Amino acid sequence: MLNKILSPFGAVVLFVIIAASGYFVSEKMDKKDVNISTAELFATTLPDENGVPQALSQWQGKMIVLNFWATWCPPCREEMPELSELNTEYQDKNVIVIGIALDEIALIKEFNAENKMSYPLLAAEDTGGNLAANLGNNKSALPYTVIIKPDGTVANTYFGRISKPLLEEALLKLIP
Amino acid sequence: MLRRFSALVVSISALLIAVTVLGFAANSYAGNSGFNAFTDSDEEKFLHPDEAFKLNIVAKDSNTLEAKFTVTPGYYLYKDRIKFEIKDASLGTISAVNLPAGDIKDDPNFGQQEVYHHDFVALIDVNNPAQNVVIDARFQGCSEKGLCYAPQLKTLNVDMAQAATAPTDNTPVTNANNSTSSEDEATSLLKSGKLWLIAAGFFGFGLLLSFTPCVLPMIPILSGIIVGDKKAHKAETSRLHSFNLSLAYVLGIALSYTIAGIAAGLSGQLLSNALQSPWMLTATALIFVVLSFSMFGFYELRLPSTIEERMVKTSNKLKGGQFIGVFVMGVISALIVSPCVAAPLAGALLYISQTRDVVLGGVALFALSIGMGVPLLLIGASAGHVLPKAGGWMTAVRNLFGVIMLAVAIFIVSPIIPTSVEMLLWSALLIIPAVYLHALDSLPLDINTGRSHPWMRFWKGIGIMLLIVGIALLIGAVSGAKSPLQPLAGLSLSNSKTIENRLPFVRVKNTAELDARIDAAKGKIVMLDFYADWCTSCKEMELLTFSDPAVQASLKEAVLLEADVTANTPEDLALLQRFNLFGPPGIIFFNRTGQEIKPIRVIGYENAPKFLATVNRVNALKADECNPLVTC
Numbered sequence: 001m002l003n004k005i006l007s008p009f010g011a012v013v014l015f016v017i018i019a020a021s022g023y024f025v026s027e028k029m030d031k032k033d034v035n036i037s038t039a040e041l042f043a044t045t046l047p048d049e050n051g052v053p054q055a056l057s058q059w060q061g062k063m064i065v066l067n068f069w070a071t072w073c074p075p076c077r078e079e080m081p082e083l084s085e086l087n088t089e090y091q092d093k094n095v096i097v098i099g100i101a102l103d104e105i106a107l108i109k110e111f112n113a114e115n116k117m118s119y120p121l122l123a124a125e126d127t128g129g130n131l132a133a134n135l136g137n138n139k140s141a142l143p144y145t146v147i148i149k150p151d152g153t154v155a156n157t158y159f160g161r162i163s164k165p166l167l168e169e170a171l172l173k174l175i176p
Numbered sequence: 177m178l179r180r181f182s183a184l185v186v187s188i189s190a191l192l193i194a195v196t197v198l199g200f201a202a203n204s205y206a207g208n209s210g211f212n213a214f215t216d217s218d219e220e221k222f223l224h225p226d227e228a229f230k231l232n233i234v235a236k237d238s239n240t241l242e243a244k245f246t247v248t249p250g251y252y253l254y255k256d257r258i259k260f261e262i263k264d265a266s267l268g269t270i271s272a273v274n275l276p277a278g279d280i281k282d283d284p285n286f287g288q289q290e291v292y293h294h295d296f297v298a299l300i301d302v303n304n305p306a307q308n309v310v311i312d313a314r315f316q317g318c319s320e321k322g323l324c325y326a327p328q329l330k331t332l333n334v335d336m337a338q339a340a341t342a343p344t345d346n347t348p349v350t351n352a353n354n355s356t357s358s359e360d361e362a363t364s365l366l367k368s369g370k371l372w373l374i375a376a377g378f379f380g381f382g383l384l385l386s387f388t389p390c391v392l393p394m395i396p397i398l399s400g401i402i403v404g405d406k407k408a409h410k411a412e413t414s415r416l417h418s419f420n421l422s423l424a425y426v427l428g429i430a431l432s433y434t435i436a437g438i439a440a441g442l443s444g445q446l447l448s449n450a451l452q453s454p455w456m457l458t459a460t461a462l463i464f465v466v467l468s469f470s471m472f473g474f475y476e477l478r479l480p481s482t483i484e485e486r487m488v489k490t491s492n493k494l495k496g497g498q499f500i501g502v503f504v505m506g507v508i509s510a511l512i513v514s515p516c517v518a519a520p521l522a523g524a525l526l527y528i529s530q531t532r533d534v535v536l537g538g539v540a541l542f543a544l545s546i547g548m549g550v551p552l553l554l555i556g557a558s559a560g561h562v563l564p565k566a567g568g569w570m571t572a573v574r575n576l577f578g579v580i581m582l583a584v585a586i587f588i589v590s591p592i593i594p595t596s597v598e599m600l601l602w603s604a605l606l607i608i609p610a611v612y613l614h615a616l617d618s619l620p621l622d623i624n625t626g627r628s629h630p631w632m633r634f635w636k637g638i639g640i641m642l643l644i645v646g647i648a649l650l651i652g653a654v655s656g657a658k659s660p661l662q663p664l665a666g667l668s669l670s671n672s673k674t675i676e677n678r679l680p681f682v683r684v685k686n687t688a689e690l691d692a693r694i695d696a697a698k699g700k701i702v703m704l705d706f707y708a709d710w711c712t713s714c715k716e717m718e719l720l721t722f723s724d725p726a727v728q729a730s731l732k733e734a735v736l737l738e739a740d741v742t743a744n745t746p747e748d749l750a751l752l753q754r755f756n757l758f759g760p761p762g763i764i765f766f767n768r769t770g771q772e773i774k775p776i777r778v779i780g781y782e783n784a785p786k787f788l789a790t791v792n793r794v795n796a797l798k799a800d801e802c803n804p805l806v807t808c
Contacts, residue, residue, distance in 0.1 A: 070324070070326075072257075072316070072324075073318070073324040074283055074286070074318065074324070075318070075322040075323060075324060076324070078322070078774070078775060079775075081775060082775060102326060129326055138224070139222060139223075139224045139225060139325070140225055140325055140326040140328075141222060141225070141323050141324065141325050141326070142323070142324045142325070142326060143323070143324075159222050159323055160222060160319070160321060160322045160323035161321075161322030161323065161779075163776075163790070164793075165786060165789035165790060165793065166786070168789075169785075169786070169789075
């Protein structure tokens with residue numbers, strides 16, 4: 001009787017069910033719930049390339065493309081001209097790009113003297129990692145880009161090298 | 177609806193495979209093998225820095241520390257950013273750090289940089305080291321896919337007394353900067369809970385194995401021991417005692433398997449990159465197929481009978497009743513029985529060698545053997561009164577293993593075979609078991625009731641589901657569907673006529689040929705596509721993006737070159753190196769004066785609209801422009 005019930009390949013299905021549930025459990029454990037919040041960001045004041053303190057709250061209410069970078073990060077440097085271009089093209093649509101560097105002020109100044117970005121570059125050598133982590137960067141990876149909507153909620157996050165078309169695609173969906 | 181359902185079932189079968197090889201960890205290792213066909217979200221593409229780079233420091237001799245760096249393929253560390261420091265001078269001072277020569281990487285911003293793409297060892301000379309040296313290690317690296325990690329700080333505790341004896345005895349020290357806290361391999365796996373998941377998975381796998389007839393030869397051996405023990409004591413021994421005896425026996429078996437697991441982990445570490453080559457993937461899949469045939473009973477895997485007899489004799493000579501003797505007997509009987517479980521065992525070992533993790537290998541195989549030993553422990557606990565009955569269901573479990581192993585084989589080769597062949601294989605694997613589940617014939621009737629058994633009806637229902645999905649896949653295979661997850665996509669009208677039009681690529685074999693082609697194409701945009709047969713995203717690009725009429729139109733004026741680097745010849749490598757590419761996929765554009773447009777590179781899969789936007793940007797550039805803002 002027993003062998004009839006468990007006909008040869010019937011057990012396959014059973015195993016599939018066990019396997020699938022196991023997988024979903026492990027999947028769930030993998031995705032630790034990260035509380036993404038911009039509260040800390042807007043409460044922060046960071047020096048710009050000239051050392052002048054800039055409160056991030058001044059840009060609250062805009063569509064912010066927040067880009068974490070560093071001068072020692074080749075893919076960051078590679079994508080920044082595109083961000084600069086994006087900032088120029090979209091500034092009249094209430095969009096602003098902000099770069100936060102995990103770097104010294106002097107190095108940022110040197111970089112900007114050479115490359116002339118159209119958007120503000122702020123220095124957060126020690127606190128930048130934490131700021132990025134609060135915005136979902138659980139891998140301390142750079143570049144890391146976050147799109148923050150005017151209401152202060154995070155719309156998109158990107159690990160690694162991004163491109164202007166990619167951001168444009170996301171922005172066009174968000175801009176009314 | 178049907179499509180979505182079939183997608184679900186196919187993905188479940190994919191999961192089945194992932195879990196079969198107890199690949200709860202398959203995700204975490206997906207980045208470095210061909211196994212990531214089904215996990216493709218952007219975030220998953222990048223490893224956590226702790227997984228991308230691992231560091232272990234041990235004492236080599238009384239004055240030298242050995243820092244072993246493990247670098248995941250596709251990632252690299254900068255040589256000049258590796259620093260070691262002993263903060264507390266009373267623990268010793270670093271006199272010299274010897275780093276091996278690295279690979280030269282041309283960086284547009286920093287010039288030539290020495291980097292490490294592979295595992296390497298740094299030697300650190302320490303003056304007057306204390307018994308325990310607390311050392312800070314700093315390093316910084318990137319992924320070739322365009323992402324860098326913040327500088328990492330690891331604080332490790334090295335026991336100088338353990339020079340060259342204990343290889344992995346680093347006690348991690350809690351670190352102020354907790355985002356980059358120190359962990360050695362095992363603890364990070366433990367922390368993530370994955371090691372336990374894997375161990376639990378292997379335990380379940382072992383438990384399943386114990387329902388195969390393989391365990392049967394062990395039962396007389398074990399009950400012999402327990403009965404012999406009873407006779408020796410001339411009295412009823414306690415259940416606890418006989419349980420302990422069977423535990424000793426099972427632990428003996430576990431020892432054999434654990435050694436096998438560690439060996440597999442080590443061999444994988446040695447073979448490293450070779451395991452990911454198309455040849456290796458094919459060979460591995462073939463082994464799985466051969467092993468599955470033994471599960472279906474086409475042939476019997478066993479040791480030569482002379483060796484087996486000798487081992488049985490030796491084990492009989494050992495006196496029962498004594499724990500050490502029983503333990504040794506366990507070690508030996510694992511060897512006797514192994515050929516029977518060899519197929520699934522070899523599967524598990526292959527999986528471990530792919531992960532290249534020694535600790536994981538040992539733990540996993542230990543869990544597996546304990547799982548296998550559960551029925552033996554039950555026999556012990558019942559003092560030999562309860563014995564499992566063999567039956568047809570044992571063969572069913574064996575056949576199940578056969579199917580699973582075939583699924584693994586398909587999964588392994590899926591990146592290197594055409595999608596239609598892959599779908600054909602999946603459909604066969606679904607339809608044939610469905611036939612066995614009586615999906616096509618009427619159910620046999622029970623003599624007593626004149627009706628079929630409810631359970632058989634249930635299995636038939638499942639069988640019919642498998643059959644339908646199998647047929648959907650079969651239709652997909654012959655109608656040119658592009659993905660096993662959407663087997664019927666080719667039938668819908670909207671995108672039915674796309675496969676025929678291929679882009680007219682011209683092959684380039686080496687850098688000289690490339691230069692000549694670019695030279696000849698002055699005045700036109702040039703697109704160079706790196707391709708390889710085993711590159712899944714290249715194939716996706718070809719099938720889904722390049723076939724798009726709008727994309728084709730946008731590339732009409734361009735010269736299209738393709739470098740097929742499947743063979744990985746020195747010429748291929750030189751081509752990749754020229755563009756600092758680690759491997760395909762990669763699409764490079766050149767402007768009308770033949771200069772590379774560096775900021776516009778396509779690495780990885782882009783869908784048609786996205787790729788079209790990229791091409792339009794290239795087309796919009798002025799003749800000698802390489803970048804909208806920076807001159808070349």
